[in-house]
Amino acid sequence: MIENDRALAELAVSDATLARLHQRLEQSAEHAGVLDVAVRTIESPLGQLLLAATPRGLIRVAYQREDHDAVLQALASKVSPRILSAPRRLDDAARQLDEYFAGRRRGFALAVDLELAAGFRRTVLSYLTRIPYGRTESYADVARDAWRPAAVRAVGSACATNPLPVVVPCHRVVRSDGSLGGYLGGLDAKRTLLALEGAAAA
């Protein structure tokens, strides 16, 4: 058993023990107020989604194609490195997203933290939440609503950098000619979301 020194360094710690320890850390960190960013993943029809929340609210929803490790690193750099996997803070968000993907929910009742979007981009996001379920608007419509009719490209880039896709429905913004435009989750994801909502999408 101790044939060599490596045997000791490899003394396995059971998954059950590690899970128990981690859960305890999550609870004490939350209780002590030092859990700046809680993260978890959920499965969805669009693949695995990473969810992140600060004490203020949901701060990030990320598609797998955005590279979850890179997203975590960006959160550590831009928000706080005090990040832990802590599903409980995200229970509500996870449940509402599940209901949405199952077609049983048309809007989200979640506190959101828009710290990752600044200036006009943040303004655009707040306008996006006003587009009703199952409807689409053009980038130009949104620019006009936000009192910046010439800022069509800026609306496009606000959508492309939306930190909260699905919850802030940038998928409901399409080109004026009815074509899909772009989507940070990929065009298939945009098509799936619009089909789920029964929107007439090109």
Add this chain to the structure above:
Amino acid sequence: MDKPPFSDLVAQHGPAVYRVCRALLGAVDAEDAWAETFLSALRAYPDLPVDANTEAWLVRIAQRKAIDIGRARTRRPVPISSIPDRPSSYQTSVRAEREEVWTAIAALPPRQRQAVAYHHLGGRPYAEVAELIGGTADAARRAAADGIATLRKRLIPEPGKETP
């Protein structure tokens, strides 16, 4: 270079820190020490220099927590056997072997146990082990070697003899 998310540290170093705590304190107190170590670390993490050796840092915190917990527990005998994880039929022999190793480590003289814990279980080089337990790096190396020799004797049956 950006500081990695704290969750990376837990994933990378959680098991090693647990092994160190377990060797220093036994199964029950090890969980307290581990949880307190990572909570303290999470609290202080934003101030840690970005180029710091995170494992060495965590092991140093664990040492302090283990000392605190050890002091608080002096009226109680040191728990050398462990409370097993929930009983399960699978891997019982692996688990039994593992328990045997932990029990043998717990029975080592303190300096040898600490040297084995920090070097062999926590992966710290002898120079750092010496800083943690006092004395020179050579003395730390000898203490660890003596500890390993004792563990070998206890755990590997000599040829021709039955396992005790």
